[in-house]
Amino acid sequence: MKDKILRKFAEVFGDAEGAKVYFAPGRVNLIGEHTDYNGGHVFPCALTIGTYGVARKRKDNRLLFYSTNFEQLGVLESSLEDLVPSREADWTNYPKGVIWAFGEKGMKVSGGMDLLLSGNIPNGSGLSSSASVEVLTGFILRDLFGFEVSNQDLALIGQYSENQFNKVNCGIMDQFAIAMGKKDNAIFLDTADLSYEYAPIALQGAKIVIACSNKKRGLGDSKYNERRSECETALSELQQAVKVRTLGELDEETFEKYQAAIGSDVRRKRAKHAVYENQRTVRAVEALKANDVAEFGRLMNASHVSLRDDYEVTGIELDTLVEEAWKVEGVIGSRMTGAGFGGCTVSIVKDEAIDTFIETVGAAYKEKIGYAADFYVVEIGDGPRVL
Ligand code: GLA
Numbered sequence: 001m002k003d004k005i006l007r008k009f010a011e012v013f014g015d016a017e018g019a020k021v022y023f024a025p026g027r028v029n030l031i032g033e034h035t036d037y038n039g040g041h042v043f044p045c046a047l048t049i050g051t052y053g054v055a056r057k058r059k060d061n062r063l064l065f066y067s068t069n070f071e072q073l074g075v076l077e078s079s080l081e082d083l084v085p086s087r088e089a090d091w092t093n094y095p096k097g098v099i100w101a102f103g104e105k106g107m108k109v110s111g112g113m114d115l116l117l118s119g120n121i122p123n124g125s126g127l128s129s130s131a132s133v134e135v136l137t138g139f140i141l142r143d144l145f146g147f148e149v150s151n152q153d154l155a156l157i158g159q160y161s162e163n164q165f166n167k168v169n170c171g172i173m174d175q176f177a178i179a180m181g182k183k184d185n186a187i188f189l190d191t192a193d194l195s196y197e198y199a200p201i202a203l204q205g206a207k208i209v210i211a212c213s214n215k216k217r218g219l220g221d222s223k224y225n226e227r228r229s230e231c232e233t234a235l236s237e238l239q240q241a242v243k244v245r246t247l248g249e250l251d252e253e254t255f256e257k258y259q260a261a262i263g264s265d266v267r268r269k270r271a272k273h274a275v276y277e278n279q280r281t282v283r284a285v286e287a288l289k290a291n292d293v294a295e296f297g298r299l300m301n302a303s304h305v306s307l308r309d310d311y312e313v314t315g316i317e318l319d320t321l322v323e324e325a326w327k328v329e330g331v332i333g334s335r336m337t338g339a340g341f342g343g344c345t346v347s348i349v350k351d352e353a354i355d356t357f358i359e360t361v362g363a364a365y366k367e368k369i370g371y372a373a374d375f376y377v378v379e380i381g382d383g384p385r386v387l
Contacts, residue, residue: 001052002387005068009054009116012066012075018056019114020143024136024384025050026121027128027177028210028346029337030186030201031296031303032281034311036171038231039192039246040278043285044173045201046181048381051119051132055140058112063099065092068118080112085165094130097165098137101157104164107147115140122374125212126343130166131174134158138179139384151383152194155179169225181383188285192248199285201380203293206332206350209357211325211365212374213317215342224339227270227313234271237262247274269310277306297333297348301326304335313340317369321345324364328357 002021010016025046032042058064061080067073069091076092083100085093095117099109117136121129138154141147149157158175162168172191180187185198201208235247241261244250255275262268280299287295304322308314314322318336322345325334330353337346349357358375365373 005052005054005116005118008068008118009114012116013064013114016054019054020056021387022053022055022136022140022143022384023050023387024053024132024139025178025181025381026119026132027174027181028208028344028378029173029177030208030346031277031284031300031335032173033277033303033307033335033337033340034227034231034313035248035274035278035281036173036189036191037169037228038235038248038274038278040190040248040274041281041285042173042177042189042191043186043199043281044177044189045186045380046178046383047121047127048379049120049127049376050178050381051117051121051129051136052387053118053136053140054116055144056114057144058114060112062112063092063096064112064114065095066116067091068116080109085167091133093166094133094161095137097161098134098158099141100165101161102138102141102147104160105157107141107145107149109141109145111145113140113144122212126338126340127210128174128178128338130162131158131170131178134161135175135178135384143386151179152176154384169228179383181381183382184380186380188281192246199288201288203348204291206293206348207354208378208380209347209349209354210337210376210378211321211345211347211361212376213321213342213344213365213369214371214373215315215317223313223341227311230267230270231274234262234267237267238271247271248278250275252276252279269312273306273311276310277303280306293332293348297331300333300335300346300348307336307340311340315341317342317365318345320365320368321361321373322347324361325349325357328353328360330354331357 029044155175189196284299330350332348334347
């Protein structure tokens, strides 16, 4: 891969002298969905698939971007004087946003660069190709310009750029999972204070299988921001009745006691999901630590039901993938992952059942939805690095 993209860089930018090669992973969330902006817990892991980047500094202030995933766009040019989002800038709004965010945080990038990206995360799949690009860009800036910034800060800067520059109100999960990724471990993160712990994922005879619905979605045009504000309103209604800072601070019992303070059924369902999902996540990690993978799987299934019925972010594509998965013997757990409304599901499937799983779920999906899903047996990988 390294030689291949160095050659591509030379083809696009004339030569590859002084260019360095980098990688940042994608991520999948095992459980804890739509809890990260509610002060709850999440349990994602970095993948071995992700975004490769080749970069070098320039002597002027120009920023030249090229992606093998969007070859038809050719080289997209910007400059350090032009760090504003625009429609024409297309995917380069992500690296531009991070360069801008570094400046906002007192780390002004002092010169231009040539940057070539090449990702093997399916675009728009919900495996965080955009957060991968953000963390990768931050990692490259740190390396090229010598900024002193921790990986955790790279995650926060990535999120800041996505919120402020690209106007998607995402939480911290994706950037954190990518910047802090550790091979064979998932990250049990408390988004209330960013305390975290690595949990080894030893699935004893089973693997993580991702099914991509191929229904494209972008967070910006989805109902993501709407869900977020429904939760915020529900929280402020609850605060009239109980002293609480986030939905993540509530357990099920306390929620049930005060839920009548929420002024609409829809908002009550949204808040219920946030509270119960957070508790499920805590319990799922306990189950995993106790080697109870079956219980972990049951909690994954319950997570999907809650996302389908209470949070209403699934849709026929994700529901079909998950409900068909549940029918297959050897499936320990299956749920949608990421923001929802399309994107992917994550399943834990026993080794001997993987072929049948892909075959039968794939066929049922095609039959019902009319186009094919893609399946990936994935491995948990490390965070960003120089190659
Ligand atoms: C997207 C966001 C995350 C998180 C998930 C839902 O991936 O970027 O911050 O909110 O959706 O769990």
